[in-house]
Amino acid sequence: MKQRLRRAGFSRGFTLIEVLIALGIVALALAAGSQATMSLTRNAQRQSDLVLAGLCAENELAKARLSRQMPAIGDSGSICLQAGLTFLVTTTTVPTLNPNFRRVDVQVRDEGSAPLLRVSTVVGRV
Secondary structure, three states: OHHHHHHHOOOOOOOHHHHHHHHHHHHHHHHHHHHHHHHHHHHHHHHHHHHHHHHHHHHHHHHHHHOOOOOOOEEEEEEEEEOOEEEEEEEEEEEOOOOOEEEEEEEEEOOOOOEEEEEEEEEEOO
16 A cells, blocks of 8 residues: 555645745735725825815805905915814915906815815905
8 A cells, every 4th residue: 555655656735836836826916905905095085185175175265255345366374174184275366357256266285285176266246
């Protein structure tokens, strides 16, 4: 019986090279999965930041629309707190060809001064 097993040359288990190749394939698959997860997390955070920046911008535009007087021409800055995050809001008012209207641009930046959102509207005399 022993001669028969030796003669056939079969041994049980995997060789070292097979194990290393399998380990390399698993490592590549895990690295790809990790990168995909990180990308999804970044996109979800960016979307959340854009929604909060949109709230800040819409608040500034609503202030300009609800004010009883025309907004002053020029730039102004403010800080907007939303969900525990701080956003820097820059409001720029420029004249239009019609003196009864002014264009109001609102740009929202994060704390690192990276621009997140820009929204514009036209405000008229009441």
